[in-house]
Amino acid sequence: MMLMALLAASTCRMNKYGHDTADLPIATALRDVGELARNGIRIRIRGVVTYSDAELKLLFVQDASGAIRVNWERRDQPSYHDYVEVEGTLSGNSAEPVLVASSLKELGNGPADAPLPASIDTLSPGKLDAHRVELKGVVHSSLIERSGRLALAVVCGNRSFRVRVLNYPASTFYRWSIL
Numbered sequence: 381m382m383l384m385a386l387l388a389a390s391t392c393r394m395n396k397y398g399h400d401t402a403d404l405p406i407a408t409a410l411r412d413v414g415e416l417a418r419n420g421i422r423i424r425i426r427g428v429v430t431y432s433d434a435e436l437k438l439l440f441v442q443d444a445s446g447a448i449r450v451n452w453e454r455r456d457q458p459s460y461h462d463y464v465e466v467e468g469t470l471s472g473n474s475a476e477p478v479l480v481a482s483s484l485k486e487l488g489n490g491p492a493d494a495p496l497p498a499s500i501d502t503l504s505p506g507k508l509d510a511h512r513v514e515l516k517g518v519v520h521s522s523l524i525e526r527s528g529r530l531a532l533a534v535v536c537g538n539r540s541f542r543v544r545v546l547n548y549p550a551s552t553f554y555r556w557s558i559l
Contacts, residue, residue: 424467428490429458430512440510444493447510450479463490476509500536
């Protein structure tokens, strides 16, 4: 009887809010998330933060197999390259799932995989949504948005896209552009 109680206690894991997390499906690779992406499914993932935007309350988390957008509503935003465990509810569809996080635990730093080489055509269908990518193009213009971020208009072939630079020191840009 004592052995059964110890086994039951060891399999029950509580998150910081006191909810039992033992029954959550665990996506051992982020590529598995698409298969679980039915609205309302709760999961737990681990990966490296490749994008963190406290203003938009948005993260991208990636492992060697894939990436996912994570909505994180709290102030304690993890940083770029943090290795994290995230629990939450999936929304969206299997092609572009979003994890609405209910808890996030920082597990240390982890190196992000090298960015995937991409073309504008591979980005358009959303296959690389939330992935860290490298894209080549020509900057045609720049501006400082109301948020203070630097925005670049980039042309690649016959198509264009906008790049927003996080944590850009806008005052330096203004001084440089006035000279």
